[in-house]
Amino acid sequence: MTRVVIGADIGSSTLKAVVVCEERGILAVDERPYPMLRPHPGWAENDAEHWWTALVDAVANLLDASGTPARDVKALCVSSQRDIAVLMDGDGQPLSHCIHWTDRRDPEETAALYETLGMDWLIDTSGTLPIPGLILPNLVWSKRHLPEAWANAKCALTPKDFIGLRLTGVRNTDPTGTTRSILSDWRTGGWSDEICSRTGIDRELLPNIECAAWQVKGELLAEPAAQLGLLPGTIIAGGGGDDQSAMLGCGLIDAGDLSIGCSSSTSLRIIATEPVFDETGMIGVCPHVVPDRYIGEIVVTGPGTSLRWFRETLGADTDFESLIAEAGALDAGSDGLLAFPYLEGTTVPVQRPNARAAFLRVDAYHQRAHFTRSLLEGVAYQYPRLFQIIEERGHSIARITLSDGEARSAIWNQIKADVTGREIRATTVAEAPAVGSAINAGVAAGVFANHRAAIEAVVKPAVVYSPDAVAHERYRELLREWEQASEIVLAIPPARRGRGA
Numbered sequence: 337m338t339r340v341v342i343g344a345d346i347g348s349s350t351l352k353a354v355v356v357c358e359e360r361g362i363l364a365v366d367e368r369p370y371p372m373l374r375p376h377p378g379w380a381e382n383d384a385e386h387w388w389t390a391l392v393d394a395v396a397n398l399l400d401a402s403g404t405p406a407r408d409v410k411a412l413c414v415s416s417q418r419d420i421a422v423l424m425d426g427d428g429q430p431l432s433h434c435i436h437w438t439d440r441r442d443p444e445e446t447a448a449l450y451e452t453l454g455m456d457w458l459i460d461t462s463g464t465l466p467i468p469g470l471i472l473p474n475l476v477w478s479k480r481h482l483p484e485a486w487a488n489a490k491c492a493l494t495p496k497d498f499i500g501l502r503l504t505g506v507r508n509t510d511p512t513g514t515t516r517s518i519l520s521d522w523r524t525g526g527w528s529d530e531i532c533s534r535t536g537i538d539r540e541l542l543p544n545i546e547c548a549a550w551q552v553k554g555e556l557l558a559e560p561a562a563q564l565g566l567l568p569g570t571i572i573a574g575g576g577g578d579d580q581s582a583m584l585g586c587g588l589i590d591a592g593d594l595s596i597g598c599s600s601s602t603s604l605r606i607i608a609t610e611p612v613f614d615e616t617g618m619i620g621v622c623p624h625v626v627p628d629r630y631i632g633e634i635v636v637t638g639p640g641t642s643l644r645w646f647r648e649t650l651g652a653d654t655d656f657e658s659l660i661a662e663a664g665a666l667d668a669g670s671d672g673l674l675a676f677p678y679l680e681g682t683t684v685p686v687q688r689p690n691a692r693a694a695f696l697r698v699d700a701y702h703q704r705a706h707f708t709r710s711l712l713e714g715v716a717y718q719y720p721r722l723f724q725i726i727e728e729r730g731h732s733i734a735r736i737t738l739s740d741g742e743a744r745s746a747i748w749n750q751i752k753a754d755v756t757g758r759e760i761r762a763t764t765v766a767e768a769p770a771v772g773s774a775i776n777a778g779v780a781a782g783v784f785a786n787h788r789a790a791i792e793a794v795v796k797p798a799v800v801y802s803p804d805a806v807a808h809e810r811y812r813e814l815l816r817e818w819e820q821a822s823e824i825v826l827a828i829p830p831a832r833r834g835r836g837a
Contacts (some may be wrong), residue, residue, distance in 0.1 A: 338408045339783050342398060343585075343774025344391055345578055345767070346416035346495040348372060348382075348436065351390035352767040355398040355409075356774040358783045361794050363402035365767050366394040373433060378440040381433035384422045387495050388502060395564045406567050412503070412556070413549075413573035413777035415581035415625075415769050416496035418516045421471045423478060423489040428501050431485040432478070437469035438601075438641065438680050443689060445480075446473040453534060455617075461531060463522030464515065465617030467637075468681075468689050472518035475537055492541045496575045503572050504554030508546040512577035515622035516635075522611065522621050549576030549625035550779040550787070573773075573780035576625035579603045579633055581772030582739045586763045587795035589626050589787060592734025594726070597768065602636040602715065604722055606731045614729045618684055625776060626787045632731055634684050634722055639715045642677035642693050646711060650704070656745075663709035664747035668754065668807055669814045672697050675710035676825045685721055690830035696821055712748050716755040717818045723756065737761045737798055739768035746801075754807035755815065761798035771795070 340363065344353040351368045368390035373381040391414070399406065419437035422430050435441075446468045450458065458466045466472075471492070479486045493501060497509045514520035514527060519542065521528040532539045547553045556570040575581075583595045583605055593607045611621045611630045619632040643656070651659055663670075674696040681689035695707065727733060736758060738749060743762040753760040765771055775790040777783075784790035 339410050340402075340404055340408050341410055341774050341777035341781060341783055342395060342412045343770045343772065343777055344394060344412070344414045345581060345769035345773055346387050346390075346414065346499070347578065347769075348417065348438070351387060351394055352770045353391070353394040353398055354767050354770045354774050355402050355404060356771070356778065356794055358778065358793060361796075362765065362771065363404065364398050365765075365770075366397045366401070368394045372436065376441070380436040380439040382420070382436055382495075384430040384434055384495070384498055387499060391499060392563050395566065399565055406565055409566055409570055410783055411571035411573055411777035411781035412566070413773040413780065414496045414499050414575045415549075415578050415773040416494055416499075416575070418494055418512060418577040419470050421475070421492040421494055421517070422498055423485055424491050424493060424498070425488050426490045431488055432482055434495070435469075435474040435478070438637065439469050439474070440681070440689060442477060443468055445477060449473055449476055449535070453531070458518060458531070459615065459617035461522070461528050462518050462520050463611075463613055463617075463622070464518060464620040465683065465687070466518050467683050467687065470516060470518050472531070472535065472537070475541075476535055479536065489541060491543060493543060497543055500553055500572060500575065503556055503560050505557055506554040507543050508553070509543040510547055510549045510574045510576050510625075511545055511623045512549065512580050512625060513543065514545060515577065516620065522613065525623065547574035549574050549581070550776040552780050571777070571781045573777045575773060575776065577622070578769045579605050580622070580625040580631060581770075581776070582768040583607070583631070583772065584625055584775055584787065585765070585768035585771030585773075585795070586737050586739045586798070587791040588737060589624070589629060589791070590734070592732050594733045594736045595739055596719075596736065597739045598640050598715070602639045602718070604634040604636075604726065606632045606726055606733065608632060608731065612730055618725060619729050625772065632726065632729065634725070636718060636722070637680045637683050639677045639718075642679040643711055645679055646707065650707070659704070659708045660712070660745050660747050662705035663712060666705055666709050668713075668810050670706045670710040670713060671701065672699065673702050673706045673710040674818055674821055675707070675714035676822055677711055677714045678825065682826070685725060686826055688826050691826050691828075692830070694825045694828075696825070712751055713755070713814070714818070716748075716752045717815055719752060719756050720815065723758070735759075735761060737763060739763050749799075749801045750804075753801040753803040755811045757803045757808045759803070760801045762801065763798050764796045
């Protein structure tokens with residue numbers, strides 16, 4: 337009998353899903369986009385019902401595309417962003433849109449909150465750098481500005497836990513579900529009663545930590561089973577954070593493995609066998625979605641959003657592949673054009689949430705391809721300093737693996753290898769978080785004996801990009817120019833703007 341599992345990941349604007357067979361690996365993949373809602377300048381929100389609709393549509397398409405009957409599906413697992421939470425009533429219905437982590441509404445309130453609590457204390461307690469857009473400031477904002485929703489709120493769940501509740505009727509989370517909330521205690525792995533108390537957040541709003549990502553959360557209920565086209569009683573695994581799931585989907589479970597993923601943000605994650613605390617908060621500490629492993633993570637805002645904005649606004653309906661192909665015909669350095677992908681501010685190594693993107697040294701000679709390549713280089717120019725920070729904080733980088741959408745571009749991957757002077761590996765499957773979720777579904781259902789066995793069955797060897805010595809030397813000079821100019825860009829004061837109608 338064929339046994340398959342389904343993994344899905346809820347991203348900022350896309351749900352990605354895969355169906356995986358124990359014997360033949362990945363059978364089919366699917367993507368379901370949904371809008372990022374922007375009702376006012378600086379605001380960013382998700383409609384939680386879009387996540388559910390996307391999952392229903394994705395599962396139906398996966399079953400059809402792979403020719404898989406529902407009886408063969410042994411488990412489903414969903415991962416998601418950990419930075420956001422949707423307020424829900426006692427019936428499990430959303431009370432408002434979910435404030436996204438890229439949201440920058442009322443930044444003065446967030447700054448005042450962090451200052452009152454104490455940045456150093458928050459870092460020491462949560463193990464995470466307090467930045468705008470995370471769960472704590474968003475809940476505090478909701479309590480103040482959405483009194484009706486707040487009065488009726490019975491729980492606040494991350495996207496994958498919202499979906500898990502709808503699938504199983506079980507309200508809980510996994511050990512990764514507390515991280516990047518600024519509401520947790522990294523030493524105990526649980527919620528911080530003191531942070532909750534000092535901010536007026538009722539601990540009862542937060543789910544209990546009861547189910548690891550690879551463990552059984554519950555069984556699929558009849559009503560959602562009918563909507564998904566699956567059988568009632570199908571195993572639902574706990575699921576975990578998107579970044580951790582992406583690492584698993586790339587086959588990364590050993591100390592020194594560094595993963596880089598670029599969607600809306602760029603996330604760098606380094607594996608260790610023990611939690612490594614960074615007192616600056618620049619590298620957050622959290623558990624992996626496999627046993628006895630921990631991750632140090634850096635989240636850099638803006639790169640993916642900047643590229644998406646450029647394509648949608650100035651790309652004249654051209655797809656990414658065509659834009660990057662144009663850029664690949666140019667020499668290193670984009671003929672002098674410099675790009676700074678700070679469309680949503682920057683968090684690391686300098687925290688400037690009000691910073692904005694910029695192009696410098698624009699010349700009449702420059703064409704669209706120059707702007708594209710300069711953006712690709714602008715993202716890559718951030719890597720050497722980030723690698724330095726990771727190693728300064730006590731980690732050793734053994735190998736570097738790219739995942740998510742950026743791993744698809746050979747041109748961009750080579751630019752990164754040339755800029756950093758390091759060997760770069762790229763996964764051949766862009767849906768790494770969904771693949772990681774599928775692996776955890778398989779472990780939960782006993783389809784795979786353990787995570788290593790699943791990796792051997794599912795994860796394909798990565799493509800290796802070695803740096804070109806001549807190009808690397810050229811990029812060393814260009815990197816110095818970019819870093820000097822970046823200081824100027826980050827020093828520009830934010831523009832004044834209103835909320836609009």
